[in-house]
Amino acid sequence: MRRIVTFGSMAVVALFALAACGDDTSRYSTLSPRSDVADDIQGIYKLVFWLALLVFIGVQFAIVYTALRYRRRKEGEVRPPQIHGNKTLEIVWTIIPAIVLLVIFIPTVRIMYDQADSAESGDYVIEVYAKQWWWEVHYPGLGTSTDNVTGEQNILLTANEIHVPVDKKIQIKLYSNNVIHSFYVPQLSGKMDVIPGHENVIGFTASEPGVYFGECAEFCGDSHAWMRFQVVVQPQEQFDAWVTAMNTPSPSAAATYGTNPDGTLVQAPAAMGLCLGCHRVGGTTAAFAPIGLDEDPGTEEQPGTAKIAGPDLGLFGCRTTIGAGIIPNTVEDLEAWLRDPGAIKPGTYMATQIKPGTLKEEDIHTIAVFLESLVPEGGCITVTNAADPINNSLPTGNDSLLAATPEASATPGS
Numbered sequence: 271m272r273r274i275v276t277f278g279s280m281a282v283v284a285l286f287a288l289a290a291c292g293d294d295t296s297r298y299s300t301l302s303p304r305s306d307v308a309d310d311i312q313g314i315y316k317l318v319f320w321l322a323l324l325v326f327i328g329v330q331f332a333i334v335y336t337a338l339r340y341r342r343r344k345e346g347e348v349r350p351p352q353i354h355g356n357k358t359l360e361i362v363w364t365i366i367p368a369i370v371l372l373v374i375f376i377p378t379v380r381i382m383y384d385q386a387d388s389a390e391s392g393d394y395v396i397e398v399y400a401k402q403w404w405w406e407v408h409y410p411g412l413g414t415s416t417d418n419v420t421g422e423q424n425i426l427l428t429a430n431e432i433h434v435p436v437d438k439k440i441q442i443k444l445y446s447n448n449v450i451h452s453f454y455v456p457q458l459s460g461k462m463d464v465i466p467g468h469e470n471v472i473g474f475t476a477s478e479p480g481v482y483f484g485e486c487a488e489f490c491g492d493s494h495a496w497m498r499f500q501v502v503v504q505p506q507e508q509f510d511a512w513v514t515a516m517n518t519p520s521p522s523a524a525a526t527y528g529t530n531p532d533g534t535l536v537q538a539p540a541a542m543g544l545c546l547g548c549h550r551v552g553g554t555t556a557a558f559a560p561i562g563l564d565e566d567p568g569t570e571e572q573p574g575t576a577k578i579a580g581p582d583l584g585l586f587g588c589r590t591t592i593g594a595g596i597i598p599n600t601v602e603d604l605e606a607w608l609r610d611p612g613a614i615k616p617g618t619y620m621a622t623q624i625k626p627g628t629l630k631e632e633d634i635h636t637i638a639v640f641l642e643s644l645v646p647e648g649g650c651i652t653v654t655n656a657a658d659p660i661n662n663s664l665p666t667g668n669d670s671l672l673a674a675t676p677e678a679s680a681t682p683g684s
């Protein structure tokens with residue numbers, strides 16, 4: 271009876287585990303590939319799975335057969351002769367696993383080399399800088415920003431939401447100027463380490479429009495678990511419209527806040543003064559904060575610009591989350607963030623500058639309303655044409671976490 275209970279519960283656990291594997295619609299699932307590279311990786315998974323199943327069935331069959339065939343049938347049966355070692359059998363069960371390993375090894379290595387070769391170029395080159403704990407995204411040649419250290423011009427800057435066109439080969443160059451991170455979008459690519467002082471590349475061609483979730487996959491400090499990002503795969507026209515919008519001052523914000531004398535940039539409110547040491551806001555007069563790899567790392571006590579320089583906030587009103595996926599992007603959530611970022615995101619370098627009370631309540635409100643007003647003419651360019659409903663919906667942040675923060679839940683919208 272006990273045996274039945276044990277095996278029964280094991281079977282139930284196994285069934286649940288299998289059911290979890292069967293979820294083809296999770297945005298974190300490697301089992302629902304949406305790019306050429308992810309398809310190849312899943313091909314290897316399938317090969318390993320079927321080979322493992324074959325071995326499993328073979329072994330189970332041999333166990334059951336042996337148990338039945340050689341069981342003790344009646345009392346007083348003589349013990350069969352005991353043997354120690356059988357050369358033929360040993361050779362056979364050494365050769366079979368060697369063949370299985372070879373069948374897995376050859377296509378795996380082939381695909382590794384193919385993917386590495388293919389990542390050497392792309393229709394679009396995107397530079398992704400892993401920060402603590404968020405992602406800075408550079409599109410060289412597509413924008414108007416200038417790196418004030420290297421002097422590199424015409425960079426389009428964004429953070430945590432990487433827009434790419436569908437069916438185009440994307441090359442992502444990965445950099446870090448702090449610690450080792452790992453870039454991982456399960457539905458689009460394999461993992462790739464992001465290593466200080468070393469350029470790694472990854473390439474993929476996304477096959478379907480949609481929003482794909484990514485994570486930092488290498489422990490990198492306090493908020494490693496909150497180093498999330500999204501890859502927004504869009505039809506080419508939508509991607510082009512996004513690039514244009516990112517380079518155009520938001521008309522609605524311009525109408526409310528005014529523009530600089532030549533009308534090319536939206537005037538950032540004076541309340542943002544403190545923010546501009548670390549943040550740029552694309553399309554606005556807030557365009558001086560440091561970007562780039564060659565910034566000063568500072569010391570543990572006095573972190574330098576390499577650590578505290580924050581995300582570019584161009585078209586912030588269209589971002590879906592704040593703090594690299596930690597809370598939803600609304601005026602209330604943004605105000606909570608501005609009151610005490612350290613309470614929401616452990617270790618965030620913004621908390622070395624902004625503590626509870628640093629910003630006045632009316633300034634917090636002004637900044638939040640200004641940033642949320644930064645949307646392009648005609649509204650945000652969201653993904654359409656996504657074949658999967660799940661990949662077409664926008665993520666929600668972590669409301670429960672926000673509610674658990676006393677400072678955050680106080681006086682929403684004030």
Ligand code: CUA
Nearest residue numbers: 451486488490
């Ligand atoms: Cu970056 Cu973990």
